[in-house]
Amino acid sequence: xxxxxxxIANIFxxxxxxxxxxxxxxxNYEGFVLVITSVIPANKVQSAEQLQDIxxxxxxxxxxxxxxxxxxxxxxxxxxxxxxxxxxxxxRSDTLRFKQNQNIWITIKSVPQKSKQxxxxxxxxxxxxxxYKVTPHFILYPKQNEGEFLSISQMNFGEIINRSRDWDLKSxxxxxNELFTYEDLSQNDIIVRQINCSRxxxxxxxxxxxxxxxxxxxxxxxxxxxxxxxxxxKWLRLSIVAKLFxxxxxxxxxxxxxxxxxxxxxxxxxxxxxxxxxxxxxxxYKKVRxxxxxxxxxxxxxxxxxxxxxxxxxxxxxxxxxxIVQFVIDIALGAGMLLILIHQSKQIxxxxxxxxxxxHIEVLERQVKWLMGLPAGMKPNPNLxxxxxxxxxxxxxxxxxxxxxxxxxxxxxxxxxxxxxxxGINILLALCHDALFFCSxxxxxxxxxxxxxxxxxxxxxxxxxxxxRGKKYNVLRKxxxxxxxLIQELYLGVLIVSLIFFLTPTIAMYYYxxxxxxxxxxxxxxIFLLTLQGFVSNFPFYxxxxxxHRPYFLPNSFSLNIDERLSYFKIVPNKxxxxxxxxxxxxxFGQGFNKTFAEASPIKIIKKILLGDNxxxxxxxxxxxxxxxxxxxxxxxxxxxxxxxxxxxxIFSELxxxxxx
Amino acid sequence: xPDGIADNYVDDYFLKGLVHKNSFPDxxxxxxxxxxxxxxxxxxxxxxxxxxxxxxxxxxxxxxTFLVVTIACIFFYSTFIWINKxxxxxxxxxxxxxxGVFLAGTLLFLTPVLKSLTVAYxxxxxILLVVIFVILHLILYxxxxxxxxxxxxxITQSIGSPTSLNAVFFAAILLASRLLFGFxxxxxxxLRNYSQTICDILSVVTSVINLFMVLHISGSFALFxxxxxxxxxxxxxxxxxxxxxxxxxxxxxxxxxSDIQGPWDLPKVMQYTSIE
Numbered sequence: 057x058x059x060x061x062x063x064i065a066n067i068f069x070x071x072x073x074x075x076x077x078x079x080x081x082x083x084n085y086e087g088f089v090l091v092i093t094s095v096i097p098a099n100k101v102q103s104a105e106q107l108q109d110i111x112x113x114x115x116x117x118x119x120x121x122x123x124x125x126x127x128x129x130x131x132x133x134x135x136x137x138x139x140x141x142x143x144x145x146x147x148r149s150d151t152l153r154f155k156q157n158q159n160i161w162i163t164i165k166s167v168p169q170k171s172k173q174x175x176x177x178x179x180x181x182x183x184x185x186x187x188y189k190v191t192p193h194f195i196l197y198p199k200q201n202e203g204e205f206l207s208i209s210q211m212n213f214g215e216i217i218n219r220s221r222d223w224d225l226k227s228x229x230x231x232x233n234e235l236f237t238y239e240d241l242s243q244n245d246i247i248v249r250q251i252n253c254s255r256x257x258x259x260x261x262x263x264x265x266x267x268x269x270x271x272x273x274x275x276x277x278x279x280x281x282x283x284x285x286x287x288x289x290k291w292l293r294l295s296i297v298a299k300l301f302x303x304x305x306x307x308x309x310x311x312x313x314x315x316x317x318x319x320x321x322x323x324x325x326x327x328x329x330x331x332x333x334x335x336x337x338x339x340x341y342k343k344v345r346x347x348x349x350x351x352x353x354x355x356x357x358x359x360x361x362x363x364x365x366x367x368x369x370x371x372x373x374x375x376x377x378x379x380i381v382q383f384v385i386d387i388a389l390g391a392g393m394l395l396i397l398i399h400q401s402k403q404i405x406x407x408x409x410x411x412x413x414x415x416h417i418e419v420l421e422r423q424v425k426w427l428m429g430l431p432a433g434m435k436p437n438p439n440l441x442x443x444x445x446x447x448x449x450x451x452x453x454x455x456x457x458x459x460x461x462x463x464x465x466x467x468x469x470x471x472x473x474x475x476x477x478x479x480g481i482n483i484l485l486a487l488c489h490d491a492l493f494f495c496s497x498x499x500x501x502x503x504x505x506x507x508x509x510x511x512x513x514x515x516x517x518x519x520x521x522x523x524x525r526g527k528k529y530n531v532l533r534k535x536x537x538x539x540x541x542l543i544q545e546l547y548l549g550v551l552i553v554s555l556i557f558f559l560t561p562t563i564a565m566y567y568y569x570x571x572x573x574x575x576x577x578x579x580x581x582x583i584f585l586l587t588l589q590g591f592v593s594n595f596p597f598y599x600x601x602x603x604x605h606r607p608y609f610l611p612n613s614f615s616l617n618i619d620e621r622l623s624y625f626k627i628v629p630n631k632x633x634x635x636x637x638x639x640x641x642x643x644x645f646g647q648g649f650n651k652t653f654a655e656a657s658p659i660k661i662i663k664k665i666l667l668g669d670n671x672x673x674x675x676x677x678x679x680x681x682x683x684x685x686x687x688x689x690x691x692x693x694x695x696x697x698x699x700x701x702x703x704x705x706x707i708f709s710e711l712x713x714x715x716x717x
Numbered sequence: 718x719p720d721g722i723a724d725n726y727v728d729d730y731f732l733k734g735l736v737h738k739n740s741f742p743d744x745x746x747x748x749x750x751x752x753x754x755x756x757x758x759x760x761x762x763x764x765x766x767x768x769x770x771x772x773x774x775x776x777x778x779x780x781x782t783f784l785v786v787t788i789a790c791i792f793f794y795s796t797f798i799w800i801n802k803x804x805x806x807x808x809x810x811x812x813x814x815x816x817g818v819f820l821a822g823t824l825l826f827l828t829p830v831l832k833s834l835t836v837a838y839x840x841x842x843x844i845l846l847v848v849i850f851v852i853l854h855l856i857l858y859x860x861x862x863x864x865x866x867x868x869x870x871x872i873t874q875s876i877g878s879p880t881s882l883n884a885v886f887f888a889a890i891l892l893a894s895r896l897l898f899g900f901x902x903x904x905x906x907x908l909r910n911y912s913q914t915i916c917d918i919l920s921v922v923t924s925v926i927n928l929f930m931v932l933h934i935s936g937s938f939a940l941f942x943x944x945x946x947x948x949x950x951x952x953x954x955x956x957x958x959x960x961x962x963x964x965x966x967x968x969x970x971x972x973x974x975s976d977i978q979g980p981w982d983l984p985k986v987m988q989y990t991s992i993e
Contacts, residue, residue: 435837524887526879544816546879550886551827558834 064191065181067162068092068251070258071196071626074166074174077135077145079107081261083125083250084160088181088190090130091247093254098145100265104129104154110264118278118359119253124246127257129154131162146179159184176624194624195616197251200608202285203366205252206629207611208234208244212636213374213599216610220371225356229364235611236364251627252363259286280355280365291351291373292714298377299715304384305344306711313341315479329486329679333589334479340379347376348710370609374599381598386480389592393484394477401470411581415495415574417456423570424448431569436562444566448502455498485589489582496578500672503571510567511668513560520553567668575671579661586678599637607631744961749954751913754920755860756949761923762901763851763885764942768930770892797904800911801867835891843891850888857881867906877902 065088073095082092101107110116111127120126132145145151146163155161163179178192197206211233219229228236234245235252260283282288294302316338325331350372355365397404413419427436428445462469473491477484493500522528523546528539541549602609610632617626664671772782794813798805835843859877909916924946932939 437833437837439833524880524883526883541879543882544819546883547820547886548823550883551823551831551890554887554890555827555830555834558838 063189064088064193065090065178065188066193066195067164067176067178068195068197068247069164069176070095070199070254072199073133074176074196075135075168077133077166079104079145080130080133080162080164081107081111081127081257082130082254083123083127084130085123085125085243085246085250088188089243089247090160090162091250091254092130093127093250094258094261095133096261096265098132098148103150105150108154110261113264114276115260115264115278115283116257119249119257119362120359122360122362123250123253124241125250128160129158130160131164133164133166136165136167155182156185195627196624197254197627198629200255200629201606202255202287203290203370204606204608204629205235205363205366205611206248206614206627208248208613210613210633211611212633212639213610214636214639216367217371217374220368220375223364223368225361229367236367238360256284278357278359280357280362284362284366289352291369294377294714298380301377301381301384302711302715304387305380306708306715308384308387309341309708309711312337312479327676327679329489330476330483332679333482333486337383337480337483340383343379344376345710347372347379348714351376352710374602378596378598381601382593382595383480385597386482386592387478389481390477390479390484392477393481394474397474397477398471401467401474405466405470412492412495415499415578417452417459417498420452420499420570420574421449424452427566427569431565434561434565436565437559440559440562444562448566448570451502452498482589482593485585485592489585489589492578492581492585496574499571499574499578503575504670504672506563506567506571507668507670510563513556513563514668517553517556517560520549520556523549524553572665579671579675582675582678596637600634603632603634603637610636744958746954746958749958750950751917753950753954754917755863757920757924757946758863758905759855759858759860760945760949761920761927763854764927764931765923766889767892768927768934771934772930793901793904797907800907831890847888847891850884850891854881854885854888857884862902863906863909865906867903867910 068082068091070092073092076095076097078095078097079101080092081094081096082090084090096107101110108129111129116127132151134144134146161180161182165177165179167175167177169175176192176194178190181188181190181192200206209232211230215230223229228238230236234241234248263286281290284290287293316334351369355361355368424445428441473484473487476487519529522536523541526538526541527536529535530537608629608631612630612633614627614629617628619626661671661674664674769782769786772778798810857878858881862877905916905919908919928939928942931942
């Protein structure tokens with residue numbers, strides 16, 4: 057992009073100002089590379105000297121470090137449509153006088169073409185009083201909305217949002233990105249920075265020219281929010297749709313908060329998924345309050361951190377709105393499910409009976425009776441087989457008594473379940489998860505006993521086989537050593553090992569054939585419910601809608617179009633990286649999955665089954681899957697200098713304030 | 718070099734006079750037969766056990782078999798005490814009695830369970846398992862154990878290979894017969910220390926008795942038993958001596974004194990079962 061050869065001048069020009077005549081303000085980084093940030097009509101200023109004094113004010117020099125050059129008056133642009141009676145701006149005496157003291161001066165002529173196109177010509181380029189003959193390349197860049205910028209590198213949402221968790225307000229926001237880094241900047245990086253600053257400077261100069269002297273005195277320092285965006289508290293000004301969601305959030309907030317505050321009643325049941333999800337809802341309120349506080353907090357005003365501040369605030373805003381939108385959608389889906397469950401309770405019951413038929417007591421009874429015969433031609437130890445089978449049938453009979461009473465209340469149970477949809481579909485799914493475990497109590501009790509027996513038998517077998525070989529586990533050295541055994545010990549050991557050797561197949565048969573298949577199917581159902589739950593909790597509804605209605609919200613590089621006829625280039629920014637929304641979602645999900653399934657991968661599950669470890673504890677650990685990972689806690693945020701010591705703010709008042717804006 | 722002798726001359730007696738640590742001793746046939754008697758003892762013990770089991774299973778000579786085994790055990794135990802009377806105290810006998818009561822009591826307690834243990838398994842499976850464990854016992858048995866002195870105060874050292882012992886215990890449990898294997902080797906060890914001749918005579922006597930017992934059950938098995946004993950005690954030493962000369966000759970011809978051991982060898986660590 058930059059001009060490497062002496063006879064080419066690269067001039068970056070704002071497309072919206074191409075037909076305006078006036079003074080050119082911008083940056084000259086080096087050589088024949090010029091970036092025009094503003095075109096000030098001559099009638100708005102008294103003279104070029106006055107304009108020079110204005111742009112020398114502290115407010116307009118704030119981006120000098122960031123853009124690696126000083127903001128200057130670079131020249132003038134004249135339009136061919138000027139009448140013959142008017143003196144051309146470049147020929148005026150004050151302009152000529154001013155020009156003499158400038159190191160660089162360009163004169164551009166804009167020639168309107170048909171169909172609203174423009175043709176720019178470089179009349180002359182004077183550097184240090186020497187007029188150069190150059191070939192100009194005009195590169196037009198578009199006018200973007202407030203808060204939208206260009207970048208060379210592709211940005212993704214995950215990177216930006218994740219960084220907001222641990223940014224220390226001093227270091228570059230993203231180390232390798234040209235908009236933030238302090239080192240190894242190329243010429244193209246500087247040019248992009250200058251283009252990004254152009255809109256801000258153009259607005260500031262326009263405002264400056266219309267202000268009174270008193271207002272100028274009061275407003276001489278650059279302030280992040282009002283000057284960077286042109287309005288105070290930009291991130292607290294919501295669109296109509298966002299305000300609607302926030303209003304719904306406020307309406308639901310109070311009753312929800314009251315219900316959650318009653319959670320102390322369920323303290324003994326704190327391991328249940330429903331209680332965990334309700335507690336997480338309570339944490340969401342804290343998040344909303346926390347994000348509101350962060351959005352209102354003033355940020356450091358160092359010039360090189362302005363864009364870092366912008367992306368940081370953007371991340372906080374996205375997180376705030378994501379929480380609010382997700383909450384409202386959660387409630388809406390829950391209400392929808394409530395209606396479906398109430399009106400279609402019979403059909404829902406049939407579906408549940410179909411999928412849960414493996415948990416029915418008759419199925420288990422049949423299985424046990426099959427094992428008490430000659431299951432698949434195997435011959436278990438008859439005495440032990442009868443004992444275990446009758447024991448299981450007795451326990452199943454007890455549970456049958458309970459379920460018989462409860463089955464009469466099934467339609468009412470479904471309806472009471474449906475009422476939980478008022479709290480959101482997340483809570484409904486959590487209740488289903490807990491109901492699944494409640495319906496499997498009889499299986500878990502029996503399974504726990506059998507798993508414990510199986511495990512102890514395996515451990516005894518291991519010890520006695522070592523005794524068989526004349527070895528023993530040395531607990532001091534933590535290794536297996538030779539040992540002297542008495543003949544009585546050997547004899548007794550062999551007796552017991554022969555007992556275990558011949559009885560283990562019978563116990564293993566019950567353990568694997570009766571329980572493992574059922575437990576694994578319950579586990580799969582649990583994983584399905586938790587995945588659905590996590591998906592609904594973490595789906596980026598807001599972020600997706602943002603990428604649709606503001607497609608240039610996040611810089612995603614740009615392309616350079618060439619108009620050969622008119623001999624200019626045009627920068628066309630690319631739309632935001634929508635794929636990064638899903639990669640952010642799956643990144644968060646993936647981290648949660650990795651963390652949980654690191655402890656419970658298929659291979660580890662198989663190992664636990666073979667060793668007789670209780671899978672119930674593994675299934676309890678799965679509840680951590682729905683938690684967001686790597687979320688910086690509010691207490692930790694103090695440590696990295698993110699926020700000031702906490703002030704108590706009312707979420708009600710803050711949200712009302714946003715709605716009134 | 719003196720005249721007439723080539724530079725690469727090697728004398729016939731070169732290195733032949735070198736004393737080897739692992740030199741090849743001369744083997745004699747009678748001493749080898751005597752060494753095989755320990756193997757015969759172990760075979761006899763197993764045969765006696767299997768025959769006793771078969772007799773008990775047939776229900777024809779239940780009482781006689783039980784009586785003979787009991788009397789034989791008492792006889793062997795008495796002999797053992799008489800041999801070691803100098804070291805064996807009254808308290809030792811009390812301990813042995815307690816061990817006997819303990820083992821018998823455990824057996825009595827577990828008999829109902831043991832009875833139904835292998836009910837679901839076919840006879841072929843049990844026979845296969847017994848054969849496997851008996852072979853394991855024969856392979857892993859410490860045949861040099863009987864040459865070591867018997868230490869009454871630390872009798873666990875005399876057990877030999879515990880895996881071998883446990884294998885035959887397991888086989889015995891499978892066939893519901895136990896006591897013959899735990900203490901009989903100790904008795905033989907003590908007897909050998911007392912008098913090797915008596916031990917050898919005992920080996921011959923038990924072989925003859927076993928032959929009659931096997932003959933009573935099956936003629937072909939008796940023939941097989943005779944063949945086995947003759948092969949192990951008479952034929953295999955001859956085969957060993959015959960093959961041994963080739964090893965000696967081969968090593969001498971190729972000057973492969975690979976058996977030379979010296980201070981440059983890695984130390985061989987003995988597997989001690991206890992440190993005294």
